[in-house]
Amino acid sequence: MKRPLRSSFVIAILSTFTLSAHAIDGPTITISGFGTAALTMTDTDLAEFIRPNQSNGAGKSPRTGVDSNLGLQATAKFSDRISFTAQGLVRKVAKDSYGAELAWAFAKFKASDEIDIRIGRIGLPVYMISDFRNVGYANTMIRPPAEVYRQVNGGTLEGIDLIWQHSFGDTTVTSQFAYGNAKTRSPGNSSVEFKPATAIHIIAEHEPFTFRFGRADAKFSVYGNAPLNGLLTTLNNVGLSTVAKDLKVVDCDGSFTSVGMTMDYKGFLIQSEYAVRKTDTRVVMDTTSYYAMLGYRIGKFTPYYYYGNIKQDTPRTYAGLPTTGPLAALTAGVNSVVKSALQSTNAVGVRWDFHKSAALKVQVDHISPRDGAGAFVNVKPGFSGPVNVYAAGIDFVF
Amino acid sequence: MKTKIGMMLLAAGLGMAAPVMAAELVVIVNPKNPASRMFSEQAAQFFLGKSSLFTPIEYDDGVAIRNEFHAKVLQKDSAQVKTIWSKLVFTGKGTAPKEYKSAAEVKKAVAADVSAIGYIDKAAVDDTVKVILTVQ
Numbered sequence: 001m002k003r004p005l006r007s008s009f010v011i012a013i014l015s016t017f018t019l020s021a022h023a024i025d026g027p028t029i030t031i032s033g034f035g036t037a038a039l040t041m042t043d044t045d046l047a048e049f050i051r052p053n054q055s056n057g058a059g060k061s062p063r064t065g066v067d068s069n070l071g072l073q074a075t076a077k078f079s080d081r082i083s084f085t086a087q088g089l090v091r092k093v094a095k096d097s098y099g100a101e102l103a104w105a106f107a108k109f110k111a112s113d114e115i116d117i118r119i120g121r122i123g124l125p126v127y128m129i130s131d132f133r134n135v136g137y138a139n140t141m142i143r144p145p146a147e148v149y150r151q152v153n154g155g156t157l158e159g160i161d162l163i164w165q166h167s168f169g170d171t172t173v174t175s176q177f178a179y180g181n182a183k184t185r186s187p188g189n190s191s192v193e194f195k196p197a198t199a200i201h202i203i204a205e206h207e208p209f210t211f212r213f214g215r216a217d218a219k220f221s222v223y224g225n226a227p228l229n230g231l232l233t234t235l236n237n238v239g240l241s242t243v244a245k246d247l248k249v250v251d252c253d254g255s256f257t258s259v260g261m262t263m264d265y266k267g268f269l270i271q272s273e274y275a276v277r278k279t280d281t282r283v284v285m286d287t288t289s290y291y292a293m294l295g296y297r298i299g300k301f302t303p304y305y306y307y308g309n310i311k312q313d314t315p316r317t318y319a320g321l322p323t324t325g326p327l328a329a330l331t332a333g334v335n336s337v338v339k340s341a342l343q344s345t346n347a348v349g350v351r352w353d354f355h356k357s358a359a360l361k362v363q364v365d366h367i368s369p370r371d372g373a374g375a376f377v378n379v380k381p382g383f384s385g386p387v388n389v390y391a392a393g394i395d396f397v398f
Numbered sequence: 399m400k401t402k403i404g405m406m407l408l409a410a411g412l413g414m415a416a417p418v419m420a421a422e423l424v425v426i427v428n429p430k431n432p433a434s435r436m437f438s439e440q441a442a443q444f445f446l447g448k449s450s451l452f453t454p455i456e457y458d459d460g461v462a463i464r465n466e467f468h469a470k471v472l473q474k475d476s477a478q479v480k481t482i483w484s485k486l487v488f489t490g491k492g493t494a495p496k497e498y499k500s501a502a503e504v505k506k507a508v509a510a511d512v513s514a515i516g517y518i519d520k521a522a523v524d525d526t527v528k529v530i531l532t533v534q
Contacts, residue, residue, distance in 0.1 A: 034488055075493060085490045104490055113451045116491075123489060131489035138484040163491065165449070170439070172448045205448065264478075300477070353477040356459050397484045 038067035038393025047376035052150035055187035125201035136395030147308035269295035343374030455516035
């Protein structure tokens with residue numbers, strides 16, 4: 001997982017930085033990586049199963065693109081206090097081809113034994129496992145439950161955070177406060193920008209429990225969503241500007257509040273999150289979502305089960321618009337963008353730690369969409385759930 | 399691919415078959431470190447990334463004493479420990495411990511860093527390091 005090496009090349013480049021801190025030694029460079037090689041398939045060809053923010057997914061024929069990824073991380077440690085970390089991630093997101101992203105690139109300053117300050121491109125800690133959701137090896141399940149993990153797209157923040165870790169007796173509390181801007185590309189050449197976003201992420205660990213509270217707030221805008229922009233233009237043209245205002249996509253206020261917990265006691269595993277999303281635009285609906293996973297570790301095998309669900313808290317139709325006459329089609333258009341993707345999932349799987357740095361996972365999801373196609377994409381006429389999703393993958397770290 | 403998985407399985411099998419030694423384990427720090435005694439739970443937090451007050455020094459994967467220390471002091475198996483560190487490392491929040499092959503190298507690393515904490519077989523103790531915990 002870890003390979004410290006002294007690089008004279010890097011020393012040469014960075015010598016100006018290191019002179020004051022480590023005149024003789026130069027930085028220690030650590031390269032590490034993670035990845036998942038997986039195949040995913042479903043029992044229908046009438047819709048495609050995706051991870052959040054993917055444009056294309058899996059149908060009846062197995063595909064690698066849904067659950068596979070590869071990450072590489074380099075950390076240069078200049079002194080006991082200052083380090084620089086960059087992580088590249090290759091996966092399919094927004095487009096139907098593998099693309100490389102700079103997941104993070106930040107300078108970390110260790111202000112004290114308990115306080116770290118990071119500046120640059122950092123993870124946006126929206127969820128309990130935000131920062132390591134792409135690291136399959138670090139997780140029991142093959143992928144984060146979509147019911148919760150598709151509520152906020154946006155994994156990285158350009159900004160600053162402060163992490164304070166302190167032990168109160170047997171309880172270790174890690175508090176993270178982040179501030180910055182974020183931009184996430186979405187399918188169809190659109191993007192979502194958070195400008196600015198703030199996040200609070202507090203974790204209390206008391207063996208065998210972990211409790212987590214998270215709150216993220218953002219001023220957000222959706223750019224380049226042609227169908228949505230067309231709808232808003234039409235609404236304004238026909239004099240329904242109040243409706244257009246309710247469906248605004250620029251300078252919206254949003255918040256995401258979540259609690260979570262994990263337990264790892266005598267082989268019994270629990271992982272659960274409950275999250276509430278609120279915004280002031282009807283196109284990003286208010287939702288409540290949750291999941292709970294139960295697992296049991298027997299030697300190198302960990303069978304697990306999870307249930308996830310999402311509810312919409314705002315109405316699924318826009319009241320007071322004509323349902324007959326010339327504007328009926330427009331009303332249908334409005335109603336189609338105020339419905340969030342509702343579904344529930346029952347899944348079973350097993351993780352097998354067959355190697356010291358690799359695990360094999362097999363997972364079957366039984367997904368039941370409600371009042372629509374759920375989180376499935378590229379839906380064809382005649383589609384209806386429930387859908388079974390089969391996935392097998394090997395997670396590794398090095 | 400098949401042979402690779404086969405080799406991985408073989409390696410995993412060999413790992414499991416490695417004999418667990420029943421020798422006494424001691425947790426060591428730099429002689430200049432003011433700490434004089436420590437409980438297992440306190441030592442464990444450094445090796446699980448819960449505190450960065452001390453810098454943990456580890457053994458390479460597969461060294462027998464590593465599995466024994468993980469089981470007795472951290473009360474986890476090595477895959478669990480690896481999972482915990484992979485969370486810390488790939489979130490950029492922590493740096494995995496440096497890993498060494500032998501007790502001699504661990505002693506050298508501990509002797510070179512005032513904040514280091516490591517563990518060795520009791521028989522390997524000498525005056526370059528200070529024992530702060532003996533694990534039965």
